[in-house]
Amino acid sequence: MNLMQTQMAPPASVHNALDTIAYAIGESAIGDILAARSDIGVCAILIGSDADTLEQDLANRFPGKVLVEDEATLRDDLAAIARFIETPGAGLDLRLDMRHGTPFQQRVWDVLRAIPCGATITYTAVARRLGQPNGARAVATACAANAIALGIPCHRVVRADGTLSGYRWGIERKRALLDKEAGR
Known part of the structure; x- marks a missing residue:
């Protein structure tokens, strides 16, 4: 059905x-x-x-x-x-409709879209780029709210120590995406 x-x-x-x-x-x-x-x-x-x-x-x-x-x-x-x-x-060249997020989420998503393929960034670094150095948890929440996987590459965000943390679609998928982007 x-x-x-x-x-x-x-x-x-x-x-x-x-x-x-x-x-x-x-x-x-x-x-x-x-x-x-x-x-x-x-x-x-x-x-x-x-x-x-x-x-x-x-x-x-x-x-x-x-x-x-x-x-x-x-x-x-x-x-x-x-x-x-x-x-x-x-690359993934698709026109995106990112209206379905709060203004803060949209700002986070804009930062994520600027991360080059094969690179990663920490939640804290994203928060700092947004002028909110203590906003790592808010950044993680914005990543979790992202409905446009890959188009808004939240899989490129990692913990401060470089390890992988939660990914809405599973940590193994996040690892596979990052490995593929890094040429592994």
């Missing part, structure tokens, strides 16, 4: 485009990936082990939105994401 069909009452054509998010699920080297797109750009890249969990995560992140499965619209985005996972040095 497609979970999203149970949440869509009238057809998408009845709704304002701003209320509609198209999504599709594909496969990658680190698990299933869900890409979702608003009228502005990619608003979610979620990583997981099964489609139902990914669809529920999307629904939880965008309450009140009409979610429409649309593989044709997202085919190129899914291909770009899978390519990035395999060859991160090539």
Whole structure:
């Protein structure tokens, strides 16, 4: 059963485009990936082990939105994401919709997007760049709220001692992404 069909009452054509998010699920080297797109750009890249969990995560992140499965619209985005996972040095050039965060989260995400592929940064260093030297926990919370995995590379943020800490999509995926970016 497609979970999203149970949440869509009238057809998408009845709704304002701003209320509609198209999504599709594909496969990658680190698990299933869900890409979702608003009228502005990619608003979610979620990583997981099964489609139902990914669809529920999307629904939880965008309450009140009409979610429409649309593989044709997202085919190129899914291909770009899978390519990035395999060859991160090539970059991930997707137009992003980052409206779904607080102003502080958006500032954190902007800093994360400036971290070069293959590099890491600490939560404290991000907080300092934002002028909040004691804000490492707030930075970690902003990373956890990130719905656009890889597009907003929160996997590049590490503890002060350089070790890996929590990653919404699993520490093993974080390690795999960082190893791939470092050419290991």
